[in-house]
Amino acid sequence: MNLALFRLQLYNGYIRNGEKIEQQFYQENIRSQAFFVYFFVRNRIIAARGKGGGLAFWVKMQSKT
Numbered sequence: 001m002n003l004a005l006f007r008l009q010l011y012n013g014y015i016r017n018g019e020k021i022e023q024q025f026y027q028e029n030i031r032s033q034a035f036f037v038y039f040f041v042r043n044r045i046i047a048a049r050g051k052g053g054g055l056a057f058w059v060k061m062q063s064k065t
Contacts, residue, residue: 001018003011014022036048036056044060 001011001013001015003009036050038046038048040047046058048056050056
């Protein structure tokens with residue numbers, strides 16, 4: 001966190017275990033960080049399960065123009 005009042009630097013550092021959490025973020029697999037867990041990925045279609053249990057599907061459409 002960087003806290004300043006105009007040009008006066010009041011605080012620059014981590015809060016609430018921020019340094020530890022930041023280190024863990026870069027060590028975790030990207031798949032576990034994402035909101036969705038992707039289980040089907042192809043050129044034009046992606047399917048995923050949300051953390052709440054819902055399903056999501058994305059389809060790349062070709063434009064006609």
